Amino acid sequence: MTQKISAAITAVGGYVPDDILSNSDLEQMVDTNDEWIRTRTGISERRILKGLHKGTSDLCIPAILQICEKRGILPSEIDCIIVGTVTPDMFFPSTANLVCEKVGAVNAWGFDLLAACSGFLYSLTTGASLIESGRYQKVIVVGADKMSSIVDYSDRSTCIIFGDGAGAVLLEPNQEGFGVLDSILKSDGSGKTHLHMKSGGSLRPASIETVARKEHFIYQEGQPVYKFAVTRMADVSEELLKRNHLTGDDIAYLVPHQANKRIIDATASRIGLSEEKVMVNIQRYGNTTAGTIPLCLSDWESQLKKGDLLVLAAFGGGFTWGATLVRWGF
Ligand code: UT7
Numbered sequence: 001m002t003q004k005i006s007a008a009i010t011a012v013g014g015y016v017p018d019d020i021l022s023n024s025d026l027e028q029m030v031d032t033n034d035e036w037i038r039t040r041t042g043i044s045e046r047r048i049l050k051g052l053h054k055g056t057s058d059l060c061i062p063a064i065l066q067i068c069e070k071r072g073i074l075p076s077e078i079d080c081i082i083v084g085t086v087t088p089d090m091f092f093p094s095t096a097n098l099v100c101e102k103v104g105a106v107n108a109w110g111f112d113l114l115a116a117c118s119g120f121l122y123s124l125t126t127g128a129s130l131i132e133s134g135r136y137q138k139v140i141v142v143g144a145d146k147m148s149s150i151v152d153y154s155d156r157s158t159c160i161i162f163g164d165g166a167g168a169v170l171l172e173p174n175q176e177g178f179g180v181l182d183s184i185l186k187s188d189g190s191g192k193t194h195l196h197m198k199s200g201g202s203l204r205p206a207s208i209e210t211v212a213r214k215e216h217f218i219y220q221e222g223q224p225v226y227k228f229a230v231t232r233m234a235d236v237s238e239e240l241l242k243r244n245h246l247t248g249d250d251i252a253y254l255v256p257h258q259a260n261k262r263i264i265d266a267t268a269s270r271i272g273l274s275e276e277k278v279m280v281n282i283q284r285y286g287n288t289t290a291g292t293i294p295l296c297l298s299d300w301e302s303q304l305k306k307g308d309l310l311v312l313a314a315f316g317g318g319f320t321w322g323a324t325l326v327r328w329g330f
Helices: 023-029 034-041 056-071 095-103 116-132 189-194 208-212 222-243 261-270 289-303
Strands: 006-015 019-022 045-048 080-084 109-113 139-146 164-174 179-187 253-256 309-316 320-327
Touching: 006 056, 006 116, 006 289, 019 023, 023 034, 034 261, 045 164, 056 080, 056 095, 056 139, 056 164, 056 289, 080 095, 080 116, 095 109, 095 139, 109 116, 116 139, 116 164, 116 179, 116 289, 116 309, 116 320, 139 289, 164 179, 164 289, 179 222, 189 222, 222 261, 222 309, 222 320, 253 261, 253 289, 289 309
Parallel strands: 080 109, 080 139, 253 309
Antiparallel strands: 006 164, 006 179, 019 045, 139 164, 179 320, 309 320
16 A cells, blocks of 8 residues: 655755844834843844845745755756745745746746745645645745834834744655654634734725825834744643654654743743754754754754754744644655
């Protein structure tokens, strides 16, 4: 009997821009201080994509090209590119569309997927389904955000958190049980009250007034988002382990969305994982929204072993949240 096709991760890439925005830089811009930021969030610095005419696609491209080089494939061999992002280059065409052209993925189709900080998990699960269907051989899933394009740098409660970055994985069919094994994804639109962008969509198109009222920036009520994130990310991670008859002892790493170190610690503690089994790079990059989880995979690549079980977990705007179980495949 042939085993079911799973979507194995066969290469990973990551990219952050060179420019650093440190806590001491932010002290010059808003009423804050390094100690408050580090103790309340765990962040010391974040990367910012500077330069005219640079968008999220410019973060995706180096990550995808790294993957092609590492795996020894040509961009023309890619079947599909999915970009999880809330900061597309433009409303349309999709960032994936632009990226396909810019990397030379001339045989690929692609689309953007909007699920805020859960964008990578939603995209990974979608990409895995394309592979599992048997129709596609090489799907690239990217999580990327240029958060600096929607951050109000006079709002101290949001500008300290976010940064720019991208990570990507290549999915290929596998029949040895590697790859995306299970996923629980959730959504609750009532969460929009606490985290959203007020204008710029079809509900409230951009106008001189919306710009004057600063309605094209992130609006976040930190405390309610924090409370939901702490419980929901832990709940869903626990549920994922339970339904796969696993405990924290079976897991090599928790790969959490990097929004706040305290939310990460709460999730790790709920599923019984000690600090050394939790990927944390929030101190260097801040919250890159859809970029956080694949950037962790990229940073930890050399420490991952074939067969390692990983729990990827996220919570973000929408609300959207979820957890995905992966058996590392290379
Ligand atoms: O990834 C997408 C999902 N987003 C999240 O998961 C974010 C979840 N929320 C958080 O991480 C936290 O709520 C924040 C980091 C955003 C804020 O931390 P907090 O501990 O919840 O702070 P707070 O909003 O309750 O504010 C506490 C105090 C306030 O002062 P008063 O009213 O007690 O005098 C704020 O004005 O801290 C003040 N404050 C600051 N002080 C110095 C808020 N921001 C700052 C700041 N520097 N940057």
